[in-house]
Amino acid sequence: MDSSFAIVAEPNRRAILSLLATSEHSVGELETQLQMPQPSVSKHLRVLREAGFVESRVEAQRRVYRIRPEPLKEVDAWLAPFRRFWNDHLDALERHLDRMGQTPTEGKNR
Amino acid sequence: MDSSFAIVAEPNRRAILSLLATSEHSVGELETQLQMPQPSVSKHLRVLREAGFVESRVEAQRRVYRIRPEPLKEVDAWLAPFRRFWNDHLDALERHLDRMGQTPTEGKNR
């Protein structure tokens, strides 16, 4: 049971997930959209399914796959501590710097 | 030059990044904190450096590493289309499920 990151590391799996992000798709649809051999698609879907990234619904002879959010949510959660490196609203950063005693000479005009 | 996801897939590299998320650290500090052989740390740092996840500053005989946000930012960006699966206000989620087709399983609250 490797980490969710290892699952998402595979480019084809990311492609599959991206397609499923928009709407659910059958194996055949994924196959043609990605121009990738069917056994490959099935194998990646198996990995994704067993890792909880997708689930499938049976519809006649087709299996229709859709996203399951939980594992990607974990990935998202792991990123949280890093978001401040880019997201940070400027004012929060400024408050921090202010608290640190830095008087940013000038260059901050408002 | 593989994708940023492959870099982050490695658990030890994630550990390194997590440590650096708080503050910068020298190689030796990482080595002891993670209880991992020094060559391993250096190799992972090399991978992280070449992929742009970290950069190093020379301080006497030490190299002090710190985070560079860009690649993680890319990862974060890739997640964007999926966020609506969990972040979204409940009613948006319901709209989504409606669009995805009716799966009248129970448990419609969370």
Add this chain to the structure above:
DNA sequence: CGGGCATATAACCGTCAAGGAATATAACGA
């Protein structure tokens, strides 16, 4: 200059996972 500390690189090895080809399973229609 020489020795010691801090970090990087090299070489080797084992593992593991992805790709491809062939085949198996399952469900539909006639």
Add this chain to the structure above:
DNA sequence: TCGTTATATTCCTTGACGGTTATATGCCCG
């Protein structure tokens, strides 16, 4: 039932990656 479509599984090979050990590089200080 048979044939066809849709998907899953198996087997095999191959390449990449991480761990380990040993060695190299670089910098400081006596």
